[in-house]
Amino acid sequence: MNTAYWRVNPQNPDPEVIKKAAELLREQKLVAFPTETVYGLGALANSSQAVAGIFTAKGRPARNPLLVHISKIAQLEGLVEAIPDTARLLMDKFWPGPLSIILPARNKVPDIVRGGRNTVGLRMPAHPVALALIDEAGPVAAPSANLSGRPSPLSAEHVKADLDGKIAAVLDAGSTGIGLESTLLDLSTERYKVLRLGGLPLEDLQQLLGDRLETTGNDSDRLPHYQTTYEILICDDHEDFIKRQEYCRQHKKKFAIVSSHTGHQHIINKSVAVYQLSLNQNSSNLYAILRQAEQAGIEILLFSPLPEDLHQVNPTLFDRIRRASGKQF
Incomplete structure (x- = not known):
């Protein structure tokens, strides 16, 4: 057809x-x-x-x-x-x-x-x-x-x-x-x-x-988490964020970062792609990021630490990120 x-x-x-x-x-x-x-x-x-x-x-x-x-x-x-x-x-x-x-x-x-x-x-x-x-x-x-x-x-x-x-x-x-x-x-x-x-x-x-x-x-x-061709990891804190980047670098994993605020863009490898996640309740780009990462051949999509109050400020986005990663917060 x-x-x-x-x-x-x-x-x-x-x-x-x-x-x-x-x-x-x-x-x-x-x-x-x-x-x-x-x-x-x-x-x-x-x-x-x-x-x-x-x-x-x-x-x-x-x-x-x-x-x-x-x-x-x-x-x-x-x-x-x-x-x-x-x-x-x-x-x-x-x-x-x-x-x-x-x-x-x-x-x-x-x-x-x-x-x-x-x-x-x-x-x-x-x-x-x-x-x-x-x-x-x-x-x-x-x-x-x-x-x-x-x-x-x-x-x-x-x-x-x-x-x-x-x-x-x-x-x-x-x-x-x-x-x-x-x-x-x-x-x-x-x-x-x-x-x-x-x-x-x-x-x-x-x-x-x-x-x-x-x-x-x-x-x-x-509901099941989304079917993607890569692994999605949510970092607990800044130390975990650096540690996971180091792991990707040492194991030669092609990874990208999803960041919700600019302070988390200081990464080990400056050539790594950084997707800026919108926290706006009226305009989410999460699904677009998930698809862009797949098109780019990413192996690991690394979320920098999420705002502690995200589950209150934008519970729907929090819910979808949780589903994407399959992680229980």
Whole structure:
């Protein structure tokens, strides 16, 4: 299969390009598109056949539920039995935006989308291209547009690296903004639970939901770490940082450094590549760094000591770094 790459203006996408992409979706084909978090891989949500293609293209484990992306609240009518007051409050405040909400599903939502469960995950992305595509095609089931286990894609180039030849088209609107997946909130039980830390800060949810929000032990803790071609090491302190560099030098390992502040760039070998990690909660480049290191043939990616308060300042980034390294802090 030849994958088409269509460049679109991120703010004012060409209606003709959007129509072509929507037509592919209606033909049961897969289209990757940008959101404000990461690129998604879309199929028509009401087509079991089309959605099955997502699992094949990504190598995604069977029975993993998918998020259904909508562009207007009216589209929820065919997806859920009712919209509880709490859900409506969250939608009014945070949609469009990086919040996904799980609610009891209508039986007409395909089983493959629900992962065999009686619930469905819902999201309204805050990206003009995504909204235009969904307006034209209808609700779209979409996980991230990468091979299963790989870092999520922040650009069309990342999508191409994983899925070229496996999907019909990619809407290329440049890099995404937030760079981390949406926050996933389960409202289908009495106690609301955060299943995945993401682009919407926890404190924003806590302000609205208070004691009904369960934030400890979110399901991100049980997700596997990313599949990379190199080893990822997190340094405990400056002494450990120097020691690990020395090890790489002595054993002739090709390594690079991920630094979150300039004081840690004083390294043994000045020719070693240093990737500057953004700690900004609204714009993460972590996934881009993980992919750049792979392209560079790095054997060991060495994280300089992280800020001690990172788990409080940016818990989502802390969570993803922990997953990348497979390390428990």
